[in-house]
Amino acid sequence: MGLSATGTVNKAMDVDTVTLFLAMLAVLGLGFLLVCLVFSVVAVIHGSRTASKRPALPASLQPLRLGIGQVALPLAFLVALTCTVGSLYLSEVAKFPPCILCWYQRIVMYPQVIILGIAALRRDVLVKWYSVPLVLIGLAIAIYHYLIERFPSTVSFSCTDDVPCSTVWVWKFHFLSIPAMAGIGFALIAVLTLLACNVDRSAQNNSELDSAEPTNKNEDA
């Protein structure tokens, strides 16, 4: 007569461990995005005080900025890989069936592993022209997915026997669901590929600066 829940405890614990880990990575990513936002504001404020009026970080933050730019493409690749492996784990191991919106996000995310992997090997910062438009589409879908999870009555007012897209499979830290984590992944990839692009620009600028100001170069050296 009864249906016991005890048989699923071990698997549930494993799934809980993985989803908690993914959620913590998402929080870490979100923190990085916020730091980037703060640095952007600092760059705008600092740049407005210079003669060129263009956004520029203070000299003390430049090494950090360049260091991040140097590893941005490999990190973007790792973000895409983590999102892809996490997504496959949730559907193939945890057996959470992906809804149609999940599939749209997968269509965008999975190729990023290949695209960004090759770009990281080739150090091809021009990958931003292929990667960023795609991940922005993914980000838009993830935001829409998250919103209908939070407000399911905006798309339907009742459930039938089919599990809808608004079903919340994972809920961590009172704000993170699967599409929220995916959205953070998309945003991270976009920001990291753009940061890698800026390294190129910085390098070029530095190169121009160096050739124009040999005295400074010698001083630094």
Add this chain to the structure above:
Amino acid sequence: MNEQKHEGADPYANLTNRTTGNRPKTGLIIVGATVAVVLVLGAVAFFVTRSENNADTAAIENDTGAQAAQNAKQEQASVTVIGEPLAAYPQTSSMVVPPGEDPAVGQTPPVLEGFSFDGSPVKIDPADGRAKVVIFVAHWCPHCQVEVPLIQEWIDEGNQPENVDFYAVSTSVKRDQPNYPPSKWVIKEGFTPKVMLDDPAGTAAQAYGLPGFPYFVMMDSGGKVTQRASGEVPIDQFGTLVTALGSQQAAS
């Protein structure tokens, strides 16, 4: 020639000696710090999920659905239906069917005899002389997940008329769907109405003509259906319907 083509895309091609001295070091530090943080997070996730105490410490009232759920032995149970099933739910675009359009209004729903999570018997008997609201919910349904806490909050605010009883029926239970098991959900929400467990075939839901989740059947003290609704009914509207049901009984 080809080598030249790629130089423009290489962020490191134009670097000068001034910057290359520091950058690999900073890059290595960033990669190292990232790896270290990820490893720490993995360890934290592992230990946290193994040391989690799932016991709910919230105060649970006696003789409620949540109390039965605390001693859960089962998530589904057999249901006995006595009487004719209700008429099919009409095709409608509104959540609350106007009584004039609902063929079930005025009908007497069948008696449901079943069990709760702890194995205690639960009987929904329209002829027991009490007005009642029967709420059918599915644990995985996002609309039910929104509606149940709102209903409980409404009850906790003291809005439930004394002459109206609330029952919930947990139906369409699916192990592989989110928010399983429903007993845990009922405890989390501190849900006070008694909960009857439907069987895997959804016998109780079918007998009451369930069209979707959540689903509400309201009946007066004479055991006649006065109103049906399906969907995430706004809590104000739900409150108005239940208050009206209570007022009708007090007047009659």
